[in-house]
Amino acid sequence: MTPRAERIAGQGALHDSVLDAIGIRITSGELSAGDVLTLEAIQDRYGVSRTVARETMRLLESRGLVTSKRRVGITVQPMSSWQVYDPKVIWWRLSGPDRDAQLRSLTELRIAVEPLAAAAAARGASAAERDRAVELAAAMRERGDAGELKEFLDLDTEFHALLLRAGGNEMFAALTEVVAVVLRGRTTLGLMPHKPVAKALDLHEAVAAAVAEGRREDAEDAMRELLAEVRDAMTR
Incomplete structure (x- = not known):
């Protein structure tokens, strides 16, 4: 595997691990509807780059678990918004x-x-x-x-x-x-x-x-x- 391919694979593994961690926190109720997340907090908690944090939030948003709005932040959504067949x-x-x-x-x-x-x-x-x-x-x-x-x-x-x-x-x-x-x-x-x-x-x-x-x-x-x-x- 080339160095570039290794970097891409490593980023994918980071996306998956952080995505799973936050997804479980939301679906388990540890993070409640209305809670606000920030990219900085995700970077600090999971030790990932801003790119990984942003991609993780994009994937969560595509599944209806969060929404992202300027001057509001990344807000956890209720179960009624989740893509429950995903x-x-x-x-x-x-x-x-x-x-x-x-x-x-x-x-x-x-x-x-x-x-x-x-x-x-x-x-x-x-x-x-x-x-x-x-x-x-x-x-x-x-x-x-x-x-x-x-x-x-x-x-x-x-x-x-x-x-x-x-x-x-x-x-x-x-x-x-x-x-x-x-x-x-x-x-x-x-x-x-x-x-x-x-x-x-x-x-x-x-x-x-x-x-x-x-x-x-x-x-x-x-x-x-x-x-x-x-x-x-x-x-x-």
């Missing part, structure tokens, strides 16, 4: 005391959307997508039974992304990264059992089989039951 915002909320509420709202969103996405996939998926859904469900059972959670997570993420896209609904497809963040969050934050429960594995296979065979109602029902199991597990 994967970074979701991750920050999952990393803080708002975790349970965020998981609940995201699970309710999934229950509303993913059963319909599964039905759409049963109607419109390509032959390759139907075959891949079955392959993924079988691999998930193998990895799940072995307690290999990282590998299981990768397969589970691909499985749900495939179904969100396969039906051809661009609104469903736009939620792919949102669902991926939820799945990663449950595993990374220790909210998954050591092994996925047998019922969840059965239901993934039921969804895959229904999609592969074009059974729309069965795909929708199996996905709804699968997500109900997820909701109940979170409650427990």
Whole structure:
């Protein structure tokens, strides 16, 4: 890597670390709506350049967490202004005391959307997508039974992304990264059992089989039951 590339990579890492730190402070409530930040305070607290501080504020503003106005400063915004579908915002909320509420709202969103996405996939998926859904469900059972959670997570993420896209609904497809963040969050934050429960594995296979065979109602029902199991597990 050239010296210039190293500098750019280093600046990117600084942006990410400071962005995450301030994002978590806002979404956790440590910084409240109406609090005012300054570039100078950010530079001093995190030991970064003014360029990094300014870029961090720009990224927070693009997500609705702050606004910047001349002669007013950088002001923290209420949750109603946040880009709540942004994967970074979701991750920050999952990393803080708002975790349970965020998981609940995201699970309710999934229950509303993913059963319909599964039905759409049963109607419109390509032959390759139907075959891949079955392959993924079988691999998930193998990895799940072995307690290999990282590998299981990768397969589970691909499985749900495939179904969100396969039906051809661009609104469903736009939620792919949102669902991926939820799945990663449950595993990374220790909210998954050591092994996925047998019922969840059965239901993934039921969804895959229904999609592969074009059974729309069965795909929708199996996905709804699968997500109900997820909701109940979170409650427990």
